[in-house]
Amino acid sequence: MTSSAPRPLSLSAAGPLRGTVRVPGDKSISHRALMFAGLAVGESRITGLLEGEDVLATAAAMRAMGADIERGGDGVWRVHGVGVGGLLQPRTALEMGNSGTSTRLLMGLIASHPITATFTGDASLSSRPMGRVIDPLSQMGAEFTASPGAKGSKCLPLTMRGICPAVPIEYRLPVASAQVKSAVLLAGLNTPGITRVIEPVPTRDHSERMLRGFGADVSVEQTPEGRIIAIAGEAELRPQQIEVPGDPSSAAFWMVAASIVPGSELTIANVGLNPTRAGLIQALRMMGADITEAQPRTVGGEPVADLIVRHAPLTGIEVPPEIAPSMIDEYPILFVAAALARGRTIARGAEELRVKESDRIATMAAALTAAGAHVEEVPDGLIIDGTDGDPLPGDAQIASKLDHRIAMSMTVAALACTRPLTIDDVAPVGTSYPDFYQTLDAVRR
Ligand code: S3P
Numbered sequence: 001m002t003s004s005a006p007r008p009l010s011l012s013a014a015g016p017l018r019g020t021v022r023v024p025g026d027k028s029i030s031h032r033a034l035m036f037a038g039l040a041v042g043e044s045r046i047t048g049l050l051e052g053e054d055v056l057a058t059a060a061a062m063r064a065m066g067a068d069i070e071r072g073g074d075g076v077w078r079v080h081g082v083g084v085g086g087l088l089q090p091r092t093a094l095e096m097g098n099s100g101t102s103t104r105l106l107m108g109l110i111a112s113h114p115i116t117a118t119f120t121g122d123a124s125l126s127s128r129p130m131g132r133v134i135d136p137l138s139q140m141g142a143e144f145t146a147s148p149g150a151k152g153s154k155c156l157p158l159t160m161r162g163i164c165p166a167v168p169i170e171y172r173l174p175v176a177s178a179q180v181k182s183a184v185l186l187a188g189l190n191t192p193g194i195t196r197v198i199e200p201v202p203t204r205d206h207s208e209r210m211l212r213g214f215g216a217d218v219s220v221e222q223t224p225e226g227r228i229i230a231i232a233g234e235a236e237l238r239p240q241q242i243e244v245p246g247d248p249s250s251a252a253f254w255m256v257a258a259s260i261v262p263g264s265e266l267t268i269a270n271v272g273l274n275p276t277r278a279g280l281i282q283a284l285r286m287m288g289a290d291i292t293e294a295q296p297r298t299v300g301g302e303p304v305a306d307l308i309v310r311h312a313p314l315t316g317i318e319v320p321p322e323i324a325p326s327m328i329d330e331y332p333i334l335f336v337a338a339a340l341a342r343g344r345t346i347a348r349g350a351e352e353l354r355v356k357e358s359d360r361i362a363t364m365a366a367a368l369t370a371a372g373a374h375v376e377e378v379p380d381g382l383i384i385d386g387t388d389g390d391p392l393p394g395d396a397q398i399a400s401k402l403d404h405r406i407a408m409s410m411t412v413a414a415l416a417c418t419r420p421l422t423i424d425d426v427a428p429v430g431t432s433y434p435d436f437y438q439t440l441d442a443v444r445r
Contacts, residue, residue, distance in 0.1 A: 007426050011423070013414065017415075017445070025244035029300065031101050034079065044241070046076070046243075047077075057095065057097045061106055084236060087110065097121060097122055098121065098124055100357070103156070104180065105183055108186035111183075119157065130156065131154035133179070136184050140166040168195045178206070181207065185197060185229065189216065195230070255307065263445075266443060277326060287337065288314050294307075315341055331353055336410075341388070345383070360405070365377040373387070395421075400424060404429050411440070
């Protein structure tokens with residue numbers, strides 16, 4: 001887990017990046033595959049699962065609640081589930097490490113089971129707001145108690161007591177969050193009647209797609225109020241074969257790296273292009289990036305293609321705030337692209353970045369400023385004046401703040417600096433992209 005010893009790393013620029021990279025399985029889809037398979041009766045098989053620390057935390061928690069989860073020598077994960085309603089009382093606390101997705105979605109599952117569970121996490125996760133799931137799940141009947149020593153009454157460590165039967169609710173999302181949406185829908189799986197979530201702004205829809213694939217009765221209706229997602233409770237899930245597509249949020253680092261390092265051309269194979277996740281490609285193309293989609297196909301019910309990205313001069317843009325949810329995890333790396341672009345980039349309407357694995361607005365403002373970029377921090381984003389392709393000075397110490405995406409974004413920034421950057425801790429990269437640095441070594445020329 002990320003509580004392991006810090007791993008500092010110094011990085012310098014090198015030549016162009018060339019070759020083909022295969023990104024690991026999508027993190028959001030991997031979590032959901034393990035959870036839903038863990039509730040289906042019979043054997044599900046998952047290929048392409050992300051074997052990062054966050055997803056392994058989900059696997060461990062589902063095992064602790066009775067699911068039988070094994071990784072075969074062939075890399076295929078075989079899961080025998082307990083059936084909806086069949087989760088067992090875990091004997092020890094559920095250790096969530098750095099993973100907000102594991103925590104919030106599992107809280108949803110447990111809310112409608114008659115079990116009690118304690119959630120613990122690392123320093124980053126223990127500072128993140130859980131009120132956003134506690135509120136709707138309490139309306140459904142679950143009870144939450146903060147532990148002495150927690151940073152706040154709605155922060156980890158938390159103990160929750162689920163209830164069966166829970167009460168179905170209709171819940172309008174106060175923040176654009178797929179984790180909150182999914183928590184309520186997952187609680188609804190074992191709740192009599194219909195549970196509804198109203199989503200004024202669309203967020204990633206992997207839960208809806210995959211729950212349908214597992215046989216749950218999920219309907220989605222577009223209304224003037226937003227999308228209304230309804231799930232019929234006391235569902236029975238049928239086991240599935242799932243192929244997890246490559247993670248667009250991991251591909252994002254290569255897209256920007258190839259765009260900003262002169263002479264680069266990378267093929268990024270098997271990238272998930274679900275429209276609720278593809279905002280960065282749209283933003284980079286607006287900036288002038290050269291990104292081609294090849295071999296479009298469907299993998300595991302999700303649109304996928306290979307991306308070919310060539311170096312191209314980038315120009316600053318005003319990032320449309322309405323695409324924020326579809327690129328919410330990609331802002332740190334977009335900020336790096338903006339720091340090298342010609343002119344000004346205004347990225348606002350992204351206040352959610354303040355409650356990610358770190359405060360990604362403040363952390364990236366500090367990191368890019370240290371590297372010599374021109375950055376102004378505003379409450380809901382950053383305004384960045386780019387170098388017009390000139391390298392940043394570098395020669396700076398960067399704090400990654402237990403945040404994998406900060407570590408990887410500033411690694412990419414180092415490829416466009418005159419002097420080295422030293423990142424204080426790149427160990428968090430293991431949460432979502434364990435092979436990131438091996439891949440970087442393989443494509444540097
Ligand atoms: C996720 C949703 C997003 C995203 C996170 C994964 C998911 O979080 O940032 O990395 O898998 O549902 P929010 O729901 O907080 O926006």
